[in-house]
Amino acid sequence: MSKEIRKNPLEANLHRRTFMKGIAAGLAGAVLPVSAADAFNWDSFLQKHFKEMSDEEIKRVIERLEKEASLEWKKNIHISATKALPNVKFGYGLDLSRCIGCRKCVYACVEENNQSRMPQVQWITVLRFKKGEKWTDLENSEKYYKPKEVPEKDFFYMPVQCQQCENPPCVKVCPTKATWKEPDGIVVVDYNWCIGCRYCMAACPYGARRFNWAKPNIPEKELNPEAHYLGNRPRYKGVVEKCTFCIQRTRAGKYPACVEVCPVGARKFGNLLDPKSEIRYLIENKRVFRLKEDLNTEPKFYYFFTT
Amino acid sequence: MHGKGTAFLMMIVTAMVSFLTFSYSYVGAGEKPAEVRKDDIPKFFVPSPPSSENFPCSKCHQFRAADKTKRKLQEYHTTVELKHAEEQRWCYDCHEGDKLKLQNGQLINFDKSYYLCGQCHGIIFRDWKAGVHGKRTGSWDGDKLYRLCVNCHDPHQPKYKPLEPKQPPKKPADIK
Numbered sequence: 001m002s003k004e005i006r007k008n009p010l011e012a013n014l015h016r017r018t019f020m021k022g023i024a025a026g027l028a029g030a031v032l033p034v035s036a037a038d039a040f041n042w043d044s045f046l047q048k049h050f051k052e053m054s055d056e057e058i059k060r061v062i063e064r065l066e067k068e069a070s071l072e073w074k075k076n077i078h079i080s081a082t083k084a085l086p087n088v089k090f091g092y093g094l095d096l097s098r099c100i101g102c103r104k105c106v107y108a109c110v111e112e113n114n115q116s117r118m119p120q121v122q123w124i125t126v127l128r129f130k131k132g133e134k135w136t137d138l139e140n141s142e143k144y145y146k147p148k149e150v151p152e153k154d155f156f157y158m159p160v161q162c163q164q165c166e167n168p169p170c171v172k173v174c175p176t177k178a179t180w181k182e183p184d185g186i187v188v189v190d191y192n193w194c195i196g197c198r199y200c201m202a203a204c205p206y207g208a209r210r211f212n213w214a215k216p217n218i219p220e221k222e223l224n225p226e227a228h229y230l231g232n233r234p235r236y237k238g239v240v241e242k243c244t245f246c247i248q249r250t251r252a253g254k255y256p257a258c259v260e261v262c263p264v265g266a267r268k269f270g271n272l273l274d275p276k277s278e279i280r281y282l283i284e285n286k287r288v289f290r291l292k293e294d295l296n297t298e299p300k301f302y303y304f305f306t307t
Numbered sequence: 308m309h310g311k312g313t314a315f316l317m318m319i320v321t322a323m324v325s326f327l328t329f330s331y332s333y334v335g336a337g338e339k340p341a342e343v344r345k346d347d348i349p350k351f352f353v354p355s356p357p358s359s360e361n362f363p364c365s366k367c368h369q370f371r372a373a374d375k376t377k378r379k380l381q382e383y384h385t386t387v388e389l390k391h392a393e394e395q396r397w398c399y400d401c402h403e404g405d406k407l408k409l410q411n412g413q414l415i416n417f418d419k420s421y422y423l424c425g426q427c428h429g430i431i432f433r434d435w436k437a438g439v440h441g442k443r444t445g446s447w448d449g450d451k452l453y454r455l456c457v458n459c460h461d462p463h464q465p466k467y468k469p470l471e472p473k474q475p476p477k478k479p480a481d482i483k
Binding site: 093095100101102103104106107119120122125143144145146147148149150151250253254255260262263264265268269270271274277278281282285286306 | 434437438439440441442443444445446447448449459467469470471472473474475476477478482
């Protein structure tokens with residue numbers, strides 16, 4: 001390379017290579033977030049995995065998230081990070097002889113857990129089967145039924161949501177470990193760690209996970225401000241979400257929203273490790289089964305019949 | 308001196324450990340899981356107010372002689388159409404003055420009406436006491452609010468009324 005500098009319009013005394021290096025460095029510097037107005041900020045970039053953070057770090061992260069969420073949703077959101085209660089493993093029971101397919105659980109869940117209304121995200125799906133036909137094949141079900149009144153004669157209804165498996169295939173396939181099983185049995189997703197590859201959605205045999213294809217749209221009046229970091233806090237575009245057994249309610253001792261709203265009491269919830277709970281009573285006394293038992297996922301969702 | 312001290316300490320520790328092990332096994336011996344005792348009536352429920360205009364029954368029935376022949380009522384209580392074992396029984400088989408009457412003659416208040424229903428629907432009564440039948444709200448490990456049978460089932464026409472279902476999910480073809 002000759003030390004001569006060719007004549008150039010800028011009359012600059014620079015080699016071409018030096019000039020190009022200067023341009024590249026300048027562009028890189030311009031991308032760095034030095035002002036607060038940047039959408040990208042260092043704290044969220046350097047945030048560690050939830051399971052690796054100490055309680056102090058989690059508190060700081062939550063403060064930042066609460067501030068961001070309040071700005072975003074124009075409402076004071078309170079995010080908690082309650083840990084799992086000791087000696088608790090949540091179990092769920094669903095009475096198929098009582099479910100009338102009214103879908104009240106679906107919409108109670110949507111409201112409680114801040115699911116996007118447009119595009120529509122519903123964690124619970126209610127499937128309708130004709131009595132007497134081959135029904136364990138879930139593809140034979142109808143989920144868009146719209147009769148004037150339910151229950152319809154000769155049909156029965158089976159709601160499906162995340163089964164909170166003891167051996168979850170979704171956790172096994174996650175490339176970033178953004179989803180894991182908590183000690184109380186709930187499979188959770190850290191929305192700040194999820195990269196949105198949807199491998200877990202492909203792995204789930206129950207079709208329980210939902211993806212946010214666009215920024216979630218929640219009417220301000222219906223936003224639930226009581227949230228949990230791993231549960232119903234307002235999500236972002238491009239993350240996967242699913243039923244968390246209302247982690248914000250159950251870790252505070254309350255029933256999940258779907259259990260409370262069911263008008264016929266078809267939904268039962270409790271602690272599998274407590275021998276006096278209603279979930280243990282029905283597992284021991286009723287005709288119980290679980291979906292797709294042959295896949296060895298060990299779901300915690302028990303369907304049963306009382307008649 | 309040391310030997311005596313350690314021996315004494317060992318004795319205390321062994322005594323404590325054996326006491327603890329034996330006490331645990333004693334406590335666990337008599338308990339059977341998921342057994343509902345006879346007097347295990349749930350503590351919290353919403354008592355159903357009987358029809359306010361016709362309650363208390365003695366408002367009118369004090370002044371009338373009871374005509375206990377089974378018939379279709381013409382003058383009063385015509386809105387009550389019995390569709391619940393109506394061939395086998397009628398009003399006076401369950402009602403007696405201001406109270407409800409059990410088959411053994413015992414009279415109970417309206418807020419304990421589950422005993423009356425439980426006479427025939429024993430399995431459902433047992434399930435209700437355990438919390439498996441019917442709606443409950445509250446805490447999964449604490450206080451729960453039960454509902455009386457009549458909160459969901461009209462005792463004269465107990466079949467659960469059909470509801471209008473909520474909207475189905477949007478079909479992918481309908482998303483613009």
